[in-house]
Amino acid sequence: MLELKNIIFDVTEDDGSTKRILDGISLTLDENKFYVVTGPNGGGKSTLARIIMGIEKPTSGQILLDGVDITDKSITERAKMGISFALQQPVRFKGIKVHDLIKIAAGKELGTAEACEYLSAVGLCARDYIEREVNSSLSGGELKRIEIATVLARGTKMTVFDEPEAGIDLWSFQNLIHIFETMREEIKGTILIISHQERILNIADEIIMIADGKITKIGHKEDMMIDIIGATLEGGICGRIGAGLDQEFGAEGGDN
Ligand SMILES: Nc1ncnc2c1ncn2[C@@H]1O[C@H](COP(=O)(O)OP(=O)(O)O)[C@@H](O)[C@H]1O
Numbered sequence: 001m002l003e004l005k006n007i008i009f010d011v012t013e014d015d016g017s018t019k020r021i022l023d024g025i026s027l028t029l030d031e032n033k034f035y036v037v038t039g040p041n042g043g044g045k046s047t048l049a050r051i052i053m054g055i056e057k058p059t060s061g062q063i064l065l066d067g068v069d070i071t072d073k074s075i076t077e078r079a080k081m082g083i084s085f086a087l088q089q090p091v092r093f094k095g096i097k098v099h100d101l102i103k104i105a106a107g108k109e110l111g112t113a114e115a116c117e118y119l120s121a122v123g124l125c126a127r128d129y130i131e132r133e134v135n136s137s138l139s140g141g142e143l144k145r146i147e148i149a150t151v152l153a154r155g156t157k158m159t160v161f162d163e164p165e166a167g168i169d170l171w172s173f174q175n176l177i178h179i180f181e182t183m184r185e186e187i188k189g190t191i192l193i194i195s196h197q198e199r200i201l202n203i204a205d206e207i208i209m210i211a212d213g214k215i216t217k218i219g220h221k222e223d224m225m226i227d228i229i230g231a232t233l234e235g236g237i238c239g240r241i242g243a244g245l246d247q248e249f250g251a252e253g254g255d256n
């Protein structure tokens with residue numbers, strides 16, 4: 001269980017003024033639940049993900065993992081304690097094979113058959129990929145799926161995905177949704193996905209809406225649709241349509 005207690009995150013702007021990015025976020029994320037964070041661009045979703053990972057430290061507030069205060073723990077310490085993160089733009093590693101990457105994630109020796117299972121789980125024809133190098137010969141969608149395979153191999157307590165749909169083509173997107181649906185069925189630990197995609201919102205146990213650095217609502221999809229549509233309009237029609245097209249046509253970057 002991950003608890004966020006009154007998290008505040010301020011940054012100092014170029015002119016010396018203080019900007020509040022997260023404004024008192026309190027949240028309890030239970031084990032074996034699938035959470036989706038959504039809300040307008042610039043609302044603070046990615047910042048919250050970075051705070052959970054330890055990439056940013058909150059200005060004030062506390063983070064507890066299974067009752068242990070991890071507020072001052074580093075990214076590495078948190079990773080060892082069981083928090084993992086799928087980056088919006090996965091990293092390519094020249095000279096490292098897909099098989100190696102999965103072994104490193106699992107933290108143990110894995111035979112080809114075992115490593116292949118993780119690749120099959122993300123819809124890759126495992127034998128074609130296992131000996132490939134994690135380099136620029138892999139497409140964005142392939143890389144994203146390999147990264148999710150490594151997250152599965154790691155089998156952590158808490159997994160955070162920041163807009164996994166960004167930067168992949170529509171075909172890969174359909175596969176990705178299917179992977180998340182399967183993860184939902186076989187859930188171990190806590191999954192937190194930042195997403196605007198309706199099919200991902202559909203499989204959430206709880207949807208958390210964040211706007212202007214605050215949680216504006218938490219609930220099930222049926223209770224949230226009006227708020228989601230409202231926030232979409234408030235976020236600016238141009239911005240939202242732009243983001244939608246990016247996802248639809250696989251432009252890199254998203255709104256992160
Ligand atoms: N380190 C930082 N310095 C200055 N501004 C930041 C920093 N981190 C985030 N922000 C700002 O905080 C707001 C929230 O950003 P972000 O968390 O990326 O939103 P979201 O993921 O919901 O679109 C944005 O206006 C962003 O520019």
Ligand SMILES: [Mg+2]
Nearest residue numbers: 045046255256
């Ligand atoms: Mg973001």
